[in-house]
Amino acid sequence: MTEVVIEITGxxxxxxxLEVLRGIDLTVTRGQVVCVIGPSGSGKSTxxxxxxxxxxxxxxxxxxxxxxxxxxxxxxxxxxxxxxxVFQSFNLFAHQNVLNNLTLAQRKVLKRDRAKAQEVxxxxxxxxxxxxxxNAMPGExxxxxxxxxxxxxxxSMDPDVxxxxxxxxxxxxELVGEVLSVMRQLATEGMTMxxxxxxxxxxxxxxxxxxxxxxxxxxxxxxxxxxxGNPRQERTKSFLHRVLNPVxxxxx
Amino acid sequence: MALxxxxxxxxxxxxxxxxxxxxxxxxxxxxxxxxxxxxxxxPEVVREMFPDVITxxxxxxxxxxxxxxxxxxxxxxxxxxxxxxxxAPYRWISGIYVEFFRGLPALLVILAVGNGVPIAxxxxxxxxxxxxxxxxxxxxxxxxxxxxxxxxxxxxxxxVEAARSLGMSPMRTTIWVVIPQAFKIILPPLTNxxxxxxxxxxxxxxxxxxxxxxxxxxxxxxxxNQYQSLTPVLVxxxxxxxxxxxxxxxxxxxEKRGGGKKISSPESTGLDVTP
Ligand SMILES: Nc1ncnc2c1ncn2[C@@H]1O[C@H](COP(=O)(O)OP(=O)(O)O)[C@@H](O)[C@H]1O
Ligand SMILES: [Mg+2]
Numbered sequence: 471m472t473e474v475v476i477e478i479t480g481x482x483x484x485x486x487x488l489e490v491l492r493g494i495d496l497t498v499t500r501g502q503v504v505c506v507i508g509p510s511g512s513g514k515s516t517x518x519x520x521x522x523x524x525x526x527x528x529x530x531x532x533x534x535x536x537x538x539x540x541x542x543x544x545x546x547x548x549x550x551x552x553x554x555x556v557f558q559s560f561n562l563f564a565h566q567n568v569l570n571n572l573t574l575a576q577r578k579v580l581k582r583d584r585a586k587a588q589e590v591x592x593x594x595x596x597x598x599x600x601x602x603x604x605n606a607m608p609g610e611x612x613x614x615x616x617x618x619x620x621x622x623x624x625x626s627m628d629p630d631v632x633x634x635x636x637x638x639x640x641x642x643x644e645l646v647g648e649v650l651s652v653m654r655q656l657a658t659e660g661m662t663m664x665x666x667x668x669x670x671x672x673x674x675x676x677x678x679x680x681x682x683x684x685x686x687x688x689x690x691x692x693x694x695x696x697x698x699g700n701p702r703q704e705r706t707k708s709f710l711h712r713v714l715n716p717v718x719x720x721x722x
Numbered sequence: 723m724a725l726x727x728x729x730x731x732x733x734x735x736x737x738x739x740x741x742x743x744x745x746x747x748x749x750x751x752x753x754x755x756x757x758x759x760x761x762x763x764x765p766e767v768v769r770e771m772f773p774d775v776i777t778x779x780x781x782x783x784x785x786x787x788x789x790x791x792x793x794x795x796x797x798x799x800x801x802x803x804x805x806x807x808x809x810a811p812y813r814w815i816s817g818i819y820v821e822f823f824r825g826l827p828a829l830l831v832i833l834a835v836g837n838g839v840p841i842a843x844x845x846x847x848x849x850x851x852x853x854x855x856x857x858x859x860x861x862x863x864x865x866x867x868x869x870x871x872x873x874x875x876x877x878x879x880x881x882v883e884a885a886r887s888l889g890m891s892p893m894r895t896t897i898w899v900v901i902p903q904a905f906k907i908i909l910p911p912l913t914n915x916x917x918x919x920x921x922x923x924x925x926x927x928x929x930x931x932x933x934x935x936x937x938x939x940x941x942x943x944x945x946x947n948q949y950q951s952l953t954p955v956l957v958x959x960x961x962x963x964x965x966x967x968x969x970x971x972x973x974x975x976x977e978k979r980g981g982g983k984k985i986s987s988p989e990s991t992g993l994d995v996t997p
Contacts, residue, residue: 524883551889561884565902574898575888620884627888 473500474533475631475662476521481530483516490516492686494530498631503663505673505694508683509709514666517683518635521664522553535630551579554624554632558639560616562608568595568619569604572626580627587626594622598652614645618652631662638669670713674698682706760951767953771945775954778934779941780961786923786937787965789851790858791916794866797859801867802874803896816867823864828922832857836929850935854926862919869911873904910980913973917966938962 476498483491490513498504506514519525520532523539523546532539537549563571572591576582582590595601598618608616617637624632634653638646650672657663657676667673673680673694680697682690682705690703701707725733804816823831835857877900885895905912924939931940942958 522887524887547886547889547891549889550887553887555884555887557880557884559880561878561880563881563884563899563903565899565906575885575890578894578898579889623888 474498475500475502475535476664477531477533478517478521479531481517481520481532482528483513483520483525484528490686491520491527494686494688496681496688498662498664500630500662501660502678503657503661503665503676504679504681505677506664506666506681506683507668507670507673507698507709507713508681508689512683513686514683515635518555518633518664518666521633522550522555524555547579551575551627552630554621554627554629556617556621556624556632556634556637558636560608560613560620560640562616562620562623564608567605567607568600568611571608571619572623575623576626590626590628591622594625595619597625597655598622599648612645613641614648617641617649621649621652621656625656631664632656634663634665634667636666636668638667668713670698670710682709684709762952762956764949764951764953767945767949767951768957770949771941771954771957775938775941775957775961779936779938779958780964782935782937783920783923783961784965785851786854786858786926787916787920789855790862790919790923793855793859794862794915794919797863798866798870799901801863802870805867805871806874820864820867823860824868828858828861829925829928831861832925833928835860850926850929850931853929854923858919858922861922862915865915865918866912869908869915870904873908874900876907877903906980910973910977913969913976917969917973920962920965920969 474497476496478494478496481491481494481496482489494517496504496517506517508514516525520527521534521539523532527540530540534549535552537544539546539549562568563574566574569588569591572594573584573587576587576590577584580587592601592604595604598621600615600618600622603611603615603619606615608619611619621632621637637653638649641649646669650669653663653665653672654676665673665677675694677694679691680694681688682697682701682703684705690697690701690706696702697706698710701710801816801819804812805820807813807816832854836853839853839856881899881903882895885899886892890898923937926935926937927940927943936944938958938961942954945954945957946952
């Protein structure tokens with residue numbers, strides 16, 4: 471039960487002069503849910519994007535499913551089919567309906583035939599509760615539905631691990647719940663997940679490990695009860711204070 | 723002298739109508755309407771021109787334009803991708819091509835291709851259709867490549883990231899995600915390019931042709947000499963408009979449907995005053 475899915479060591483990343491990640495170490499084992507929290511601009515998205523090489527690390531190693539992604543000779547496309555990515559802005563293919571969004575990569579990359587790809591797609595749409603939106607265009611869906619379709623699209627590739635980059639941050643408040651409940655269900659089914667989120671309640675309930683990042687380093691990590699419930703670091707405390715009491719932000 | 727907004731608007735609008743009326747009256751009084759009618763509206767000439775003006779001339783205009791547009795598009799796709807390539811020589815070649823052919827009159831390109839290719843490649847069979855396809859294609863491709871490049875760059879980066887995250891290679895991403903969306907974005911300007919090419923196809927006139935190869939302009943010109951009347955010019959003009967006006971509406975419809983950029987509002991021209 472302690473098979474390692476993601477192993478990050480000494481990861482650094484700069485954009486020009488700006489050091490965004492300054493030596494990150496992180497291990498995610500199979501079935502684990504790891505939530506990353508931290509202030510805006512602390513490098514959470516960049517960390518996640520390094521895990522599927524949307525950003526190229528400057529140094530350090532990122533091993534996913536035993537493949538060193540930071541190796542120029544790695545078959546990155548093959549590795550990515552095993553890594554599901556969910557974006558803050560959904561990024562459904564705007565020119566295709568929901569079904570084709572889910573079947574495109576299955577057919578072009580995994581070389582599944584149309585019937586098989588559709589079967590997988592329909593099963594995953596059902597999983598996220600979108601069976602009746604098979605033929606809808608992305609623009610006809612609410613934000614919550616788009617995000618659930620995007621999750622189903624990633625799941626259709628049968629990934630070993632799912633990455634979520636603030637999946638509910640672009641949603642109207644009343645639509646957050648439907649997406650979180652899909653993610654909660656995935657976690658229950660044993661999916662390995664690395665989730666950047668500001669939903670502290672979700673992190674508390676679902677995360678096995680919570681990581682607090684600030685200014686490109688992991689300040690504190692541990693079980694949710696500890697990092698969120700009883701933080702040791704001053705920076706974690708003040709961040710949580712600001713997040714959990716947004717109205718009283720000026721008190722401290 | 724301070725005018726109220728309403729009074730100023732009324733004054734400006736009144737002035738514009740007055741100018742319109744004066745110009746129309748002067749035109750109506752000075753033109754020789756009998757001669758105009760004799761030159762442009764001779765029904766028997768119109769009757770003589772049918773059905774060939776449609777079955778031969780209009781058809782050829784459509785064929786030349788269609789072939790040129792298709793060939794131009796086929797050239798424009800690699801040109802646009804080359805322009806965005808990470809390989810510098812590709813960018814240079816594409817850039818030079820675009821600047822070169824955008825900077826030349828279409829007629830010159832048509833003359834060069836129509837007369838030059840048989841010289842450059844002896845034995846190359848270049849009939850009128852092939853020559854115009856290549857020449858109009860080259861002219862159109864220079865513009866379409868630039869339009870397409872802009873369209874590709876307008877596809878949101880998130881679309882590419884989503885495709886790459888699913889394991890799609892750069893090539894597959896370009897083919898299945900970027901190009902289709904780029905085309906959707908550039909459909910209105912592409913339709914305008916089709917209108918321009920329709921008109922440019924009239925330059926076929928300068929390549930010489932047999933009767934069966936006449937397009938609208940050449941057909942009209944020959945008929946003009948034959949009947950000593952300008953009526954064929956009018957008929958040819960109407961035929962062009964039958965093609966171009968619907969295209970123009972299509973372009974505007976696509977632009978509106980795509981939620982594309984708005985063209986400057988009437989107020990900004992200073993000519994229209996909102997009530
Ligand atoms: N592609 C990029 N080019 C330049 N700077 C970037 C780029 N992506 C992110 N950054 C910068 O890196 C820092 C961390 O960004 P990010 O990882 O998105 O933070 P977070 O997700 O925690 O809000 C920010 O200051 C951001 O402006
Ligand atoms: Mg972010």
